[in-house]
Amino acid sequence: MQNNPIGIFDSGVGGTSIWKEIHAMLPWENTIYLADSKNAPYGHKSKDEIIALSIKNTEKLLELNSKIIVVACNTATTNAIDLLRQRYPVPFIGIEPAIKPAALNTKTKQVGILATKGTLQSALFSKTSELYAQNITITEVVGEGLVTLIESGELYSKKMTALLSNYLKPMLDANIDHLVLGCSHYPYLIPQIREILPENVTIIDSGEAVARQTQAVLIDKNILQDKLANPYCLFYSNGNPNTLQFLLKNYSEEIKIDVKDF
Numbered sequence: 607m608q609n610n611p612i613g614i615f616d617s618g619v620g621g622t623s624i625w626k627e628i629h630a631m632l633p634w635e636n637t638i639y640l641a642d643s644k645n646a647p648y649g650h651k652s653k654d655e656i657i658a659l660s661i662k663n664t665e666k667l668l669e670l671n672s673k674i675i676v677v678a679c680n681t682a683t684t685n686a687i688d689l690l691r692q693r694y695p696v697p698f699i700g701i702e703p704a705i706k707p708a709a710l711n712t713k714t715k716q717v718g719i720l721a722t723k724g725t726l727q728s729a730l731f732s733k734t735s736e737l738y739a740q741n742i743t744i745t746e747v748v749g750e751g752l753v754t755l756i757e758s759g760e761l762y763s764k765k766m767t768a769l770l771s772n773y774l775k776p777m778l779d780a781n782i783d784h785l786v787l788g789c790s791h792y793p794y795l796i797p798q799i800r801e802i803l804p805e806n807v808t809i810i811d812s813g814e815a816v817a818r819q820t821q822a823v824l825i826d827k828n829i830l831q832d833k834l835a836n837p838y839c840l841f842y843s844n845g846n847p848n849t850l851q852f853l854l855k856n857y858s859e860e861i862k863i864d865v866k867d868f
Contacts, residue, residue, distance in 0.1 A: 607673050607829045608673075608828075608829050608830065608831055608832065609636065609831060609832070609835065610636070610671045610672060610673035610829075611635070611636035611637055611638045611670065611671065611672055611673065611838075611840075612628065612632075612635050612636065612637045612638070612672065612673070612674055612676060612820065612824075613637075613638050613640075613667030613668075613670065613672025613673075613674065613675045613676065614628070614637060614638070614639045614640070614667075614675070614676040614678050615639070615640040615642060615660075615663035615664070615666075615667060615675070615676075615677065615678065615679070615682075616639075616640070616641065616642065616678040616679040616682075616790055617642050617643075617645060617646040617647055617648035617649075617659070617679050617681065617682065617753070618641050618642060618643040618646035618647070618753065618756075618757045618791070618845070619641050619643065619756065619757060619791070619843075619849050619850045619853055620678075620679070620753065620756065620789060620790040620791025620792070620793075620794070621639065621641075621676075621678025621679060621790045622639065622641075622841075622850070622853050622854060623678075623790050623791070623793040623794060623811070623813050624676060624678035624701060624790050624812075624813050624816050624817070625637060625639050625678065626813070626857075627813035627814050627816065627817040628676065628816070628817045628820055629839065629857075630817070631814075631817040631818070631820075631821055632817070632820070632821055632824075632830075632831070633837070634831050634832065634833045634834070634835050634837055635824075635830075635831045635837055636831065636835075636837045636838050636839070637837070637838075637839045637840070638667060638670050638672060638840045638841075638842070639678075639839075639840070639841045639842070640663050640666060640667060640842050640868060641841065641842065641843040641844070641845065641847075641850055642659060642663055642844060642868075643757055643843055643844060643845025643846065643849075643850075644844040644845045644867075645659055645844075646753060646754070646757050646845070647681075647722065647753035647754060647757070648679060648681040648682060648722070648724055649681050649721075649722025649723050649724040649725065649748075649749075649753060649789070650722070650723055650724065650750075651681075651724065653685050653724075653728075656681060656682055656685040656686055656724060657685060657686045657689060659682070660677065660682045660685075660686035660687075660689075660690060661686075661689075661690070661693075662868070663682075663868070664690055664694060666868045668694065668696065672696065673696060673824075673829050674696055674697045674698075674699065674820065674823060674824060674827075674829070675690075675694075675696055675697070675698050675699070676698075676699045676701075676816065676820060677690070677698060677699065677700050677701060678701055678790050678816070679701065679789075679790055680701055680702055680703060680721060680722065680725040680788050680789050680790060680812075681722050681724035681725050681728075681789070683700035683701050683702050683730070684700075684702055684724070684725050684728035684729075684730040684731050685724060685728050685730075687700040687730075688730075697823050697827060699816060699819050699820050699823060701790060701812045701816050702725075702730060702731065702734060702788075702812065703719055703721055703725065703731065703734070703786045703787075703788035703812070704786055704810045704811070704812050704815065705717070705719070705734050705735055705738050705739055705744075705786060706734070706737075706738045707810060708742075708784035708785075708786050708808075708810055709738045709739045709742045710738070711784065711808070712742060712782075712783050712784050713783055714781050714782065714783045715741065715742050715743060716742070716743050716745065716780045716781050716782045716783065717739065717742050717743070717744050717745070717782055717783075717784045717785075717786065718744070718745045718746075718747065718774075718777035718780065718782040718784070718785045718786065719744055719745070719746050719747070719785075719786045719788050720747050720749050720773060720774075720777075720785065720786070720787055720788060720789070720792060721746070721747075721748065721749065721786075721787075721788025721789055722748065722749065722753070722788065722789050723748045723750070725788050725789065726746050726748060726788070731788075743780065745776055745777050745780045745782060747773045747774075747776060747777065749769075749773055749789060749792065750769075751765075751769055752766070752769060752770075752773075752789070752791065752792065752795065753789065753791045755769070756791045756794060756795075756849070757791075757845070757849060758849070759848060759849045759852065761794060761795075762798070766795070766798065767798065770795065770798055770799060770802060771802060774799065774802050774803060777803075778802075778803070778804075782807060783806055783807055783808065784807065784808045784809075784810060785799070785803065785807055785808070785809045785810065786810050786811075787809065787810065787811040787812075790811075790812075790813075792811065793811045793813060794853065796809055796811075838862070839857070839860055839861040839862070840861070840862050840864070841854070841861060841862065841863045841864070842863075842864055842865075842866045842868065843863065843864075843865055843866070844865070844866060844867050844868055847863055847865050850863055851863060
């Protein structure tokens with residue numbers, strides 16, 4: 607089990623932002639990443655569709671002998687992870703909007719959340735908000751179209767700039783001092799978001815916290831990989847791999863990308 611890979615899946619390429627954090631913290635670990643780009647985005651799909659896709663991805667990663675599965679998708683986590691944990695014996699690590707640190711650290715008591723419709727409407731998101739943000743005003747914005755543009759390679763397009771300006775305006779009007787990114791695709795937008803928001807706004811994503819939790823569970827289960835091992839990092843995409851290759855260009859000597867239907 608120790609030599610088996612960490613399995614990671616997302617509705618496309620966005621979860622590579624999570625993979626990068628895990629790889630930085632655990633560079634000796636074998637990893638397999640599924641980019642379900644054929645079905646991206648998950649954010650506007652029904653709960654049943656999200657669960658079905660999450661099961662499909664999980665069973666593929668188990669077929670590839672994953673020892674732990676990271677659900678590197680906010681929408682899949684908030685809608686499906688409880689069922690996955692009940693159904694399968696391996697540990698699951700989820701990702702959800704980091705409302706808690708934003709609520710604890712805000713000075714203006716105004717927090718913005720940019721997320722998918724599927725995440726914002728989920729029971730888990732509602733429960734987390736009620737738990738940590740009782741005295742905080744949250745400006746929720748659905749980032750409609752952002753994932754599609756990222757998946758199609760239009761990260762720095764005029765369309766992207768226009769959408770971000772539109773989505774961040776109500777947050778500027780509300781005087782937020784923390785912005786929570788509720789989708790694993792969105793960290794790739796941070797440079798552009800910083801150009802729009804004032805310097806005092808703290809941008810929070812969940813990548814590092816997910817990596818820490820992954821490490822903690824591997825240690826707890828005694829399935830941490832030998833640090834002397836020569837790891838492999840495999841990426842499977844069932845869509846156009848061009849954006850995946852672009853986002854991972856700095857890791858070209860460490861990884862292998864393959865197009866495969868799943």
